[in-house]
Amino acid sequence: MMETVVKTKTPILQFDSLNVIYNEGEPNQVHALKNVSGEIHEGEFISIIGPSGCGKSTLLHTLDGLLKATSGTIFVNGSPVHGPDGDRAMVFQDFALMPWQTVYQNVAFGLRLAGKKESEIRDKVMHYIKMVGLDGFEQKYPHQLSGGMKQRVGIARGFAVEPKVLLMDEPFSAIDEQTREIMQEEVLKIMLNEKKTVVFITHSIDEAVFLSSRIFLMSVRPGQIVEEVKIDIPYPRTLETKSLPEYQEYKQVIWDHLKGEVRRQYRKGEA
Amino acid sequence: MEKVEATINVPSSSLKKRKKVPQSVSYPVVTLAIILFVWELCGRFNLIDPFMFSWPSKIFVEAQDFFATGEVFKHLAVSGMEVGFGFAMALIGIPIGLMMGYWKKLELAFDPFVTALYTTPMIALTPLFVLWFGLETLSKVMMVFALSIFPILINTMAGVKMTEVSLIKAARSYGASERQMFKEVIFPSAIPFIITGIRLAIGRALIAVVVAEMLAGNIGIGYAIRHASELFQTAEYLAYVVVLMVLSVLLTELLKMFEKKLAPWRDR
Numbered sequence: 254m255m256e257t258v259v260k261t262k263t264p265i266l267q268f269d270s271l272n273v274i275y276n277e278g279e280p281n282q283v284h285a286l287k288n289v290s291g292e293i294h295e296g297e298f299i300s301i302i303g304p305s306g307c308g309k310s311t312l313l314h315t316l317d318g319l320l321k322a323t324s325g326t327i328f329v330n331g332s333p334v335h336g337p338d339g340d341r342a343m344v345f346q347d348f349a350l351m352p353w354q355t356v357y358q359n360v361a362f363g364l365r366l367a368g369k370k371e372s373e374i375r376d377k378v379m380h381y382i383k384m385v386g387l388d389g390f391e392q393k394y395p396h397q398l399s400g401g402m403k404q405r406v407g408i409a410r411g412f413a414v415e416p417k418v419l420l421m422d423e424p425f426s427a428i429d430e431q432t433r434e435i436m437q438e439e440v441l442k443i444m445l446n447e448k449k450t451v452v453f454i455t456h457s458i459d460e461a462v463f464l465s466s467r468i469f470l471m472s473v474r475p476g477q478i479v480e481e482v483k484i485d486i487p488y489p490r491t492l493e494t495k496s497l498p499e500y501q502e503y504k505q506v507i508w509d510h511l512k513g514e515v516r517r518q519y520r521k522g523e524a
Numbered sequence: 525m526e527k528v529e530a531t532i533n534v535p536s537s538s539l540k541k542r543k544k545v546p547q548s549v550s551y552p553v554v555t556l557a558i559i560l561f562v563w564e565l566c567g568r569f570n571l572i573d574p575f576m577f578s579w580p581s582k583i584f585v586e587a588q589d590f591f592a593t594g595e596v597f598k599h600l601a602v603s604g605m606e607v608g609f610g611f612a613m614a615l616i617g618i619p620i621g622l623m624m625g626y627w628k629k630l631e632l633a634f635d636p637f638v639t640a641l642y643t644t645p646m647i648a649l650t651p652l653f654v655l656w657f658g659l660e661t662l663s664k665v666m667m668v669f670a671l672s673i674f675p676i677l678i679n680t681m682a683g684v685k686m687t688e689v690s691l692i693k694a695a696r697s698y699g700a701s702e703r704q705m706f707k708e709v710i711f712p713s714a715i716p717f718i719i720t721g722i723r724l725a726i727g728r729a730l731i732a733v734v735v736a737e738m739l740a741g742n743i744g745i746g747y748a749i750r751h752a753s754e755l756f757q758t759a760e761y762l763a764y765v766v767v768l769m770v771l772s773v774l775l776t777e778l779l780k781m782f783e784k785k786l787a788p789w790r791d792r
Contacts, residue, residue, distance in 0.1 A: 318697075343697045349694035351691060363698040363699070366698050395789075
């Protein structure tokens with residue numbers, strides 16, 4: 254039912270036959286993405302999952318504008334994307350926080366670059382620092398924080414610029430298992446509260462099923478979206494959701510799809 | 525078991541902290557004391573020819589003498605000024621290094637020459653500098669500049685190139701302009717390297733000023749050293765060298781303090 258409602262609107266993020274070819278025309282040419290298309294609607298939580306080296310990160314970086322597609326187009330609310338801008342914000346796998354900036358300064362990063370007023374920056378930064386539960390840590394430096402706390406800063410930095418779509422590139426892969434589960438739950442809570450659209454890269458099936466409303470499955474190189482799986486488990490989801498039988502079924506379905514791709518990659522000798 | 529150990533250890537270690545000097549100070553001080561003591565003994569037992577070399581108490585007496593007459597301050601002021609001006613000019617190496625590290629084409633065009641000049645023993649150019657800039661202060665200032673700019677420049681450049689790619693990517697993703705990229709990412713990332721460059725440059729600046737003053741001039745520490753040596757005043761000569769040594773240690777320590785202020789994120 255929800256599908257029929259959103260489909261009538263312009264997708265918040267749309268990408269059309271994206272191709273990314275590295276070192277085009279040279280002997281070491283790599284076809285990273287091949288005719289990748291998709292539509293993402295407001296409020297969706299999309300995970301992109303696939304075997305390592307399938308071009309998930311390439312796709313996300315292209316959507317952000319950090320990478321230029323060899324061909325194809327990206328639209329945000331119907332208008333084409335030409336490079337990084339405030340409509341999309343990235344959360345990085347390795348946090349990518351400025352070590353010389355405090356938590357406050359890091360969260361304010363995007364706003365400061367955009368030349369926002371000091372008072373506006375202050376309000377927003379304090380709001381999002383509180384949102385990720387880091388109030389009291391504003392004056393700490395990244396090296397004084399744990400991995401989980403660092404990524405909270407990364408998430409707050411992404412939210413602070415109030416993007417239309419938040420792009421998250423394996424944000425929890427550098428965080429220990431226990432913290433990761435807590436972070437997943439918190440991210441979901443925040444997403445629901447803030448009504449954010451998210452595109453999330455992961456190699457963990459569990460993480461993808463738990464978080465997503467829809468999952469894009471990618472093939473081995475050249476990366477293509479070979480399957481879309483809708484996860485019909487209602488939000489809000491908690492850690493208890495993981496024990497539902499349908500949750501296990503979804504995981505099995507995704508794994509069945511993915512298995513073939515991993516085997517193909519293995520035969521190519523790349524795994 | 526562990527708990528017992530902890531309860532015993534805590535008070536004793538905190539006591540130690542209050543009473544004892546840190547080992548990084550006490551150890552070198554003991555080493556120095558032993559060296560000075562043995563050296564002094566050698567002097568007292570006539571193992572050292574005062575014409576060829578000297579020993580601590582004699583050097584100390586000489587130093588006391590020229591501190592009392594104010595002789596040393598006259599030389600220090602001149603040498604200090606020469607180093608100060610030359611060094612200030614050499615700081616231009618920071619912006620040049622930033623640019624050369626950031627723009628590949630600039631690096632390609634100039635890097636071989638910078639490396640060549642850095643590795644050349646430029647001290648050999650002193651007579652030429654005297655010819656160009658005269659016997660007075662200017663030739664020394666220029667020597668200090670010529671010797672200290674390259675370590676600063678090269679280290680700054682290395683610092684820029686060592687900037688983590690992920691940070692540059694993050695800044696680009698958040699819409700950084702070229703100027704913001706420098707201010708928010710590249711410059712702060714290069715600061716520790718710049719400080720290292722400055723540290724290396726201090727040593728070279730002192731060499732430059734002393735050698736230039738020795739070769740040409742009638743004032744300054746280098747001149748004072750040459751003068752003492754010509755009169756075979758070995759103790760006085762060594763006393764000036766000690767002054768130089770203390771000075772360079774002080775400058776380096778000062779820089780370390782400065783670095784802590786400038787790069788607080790590095791105290792781990």
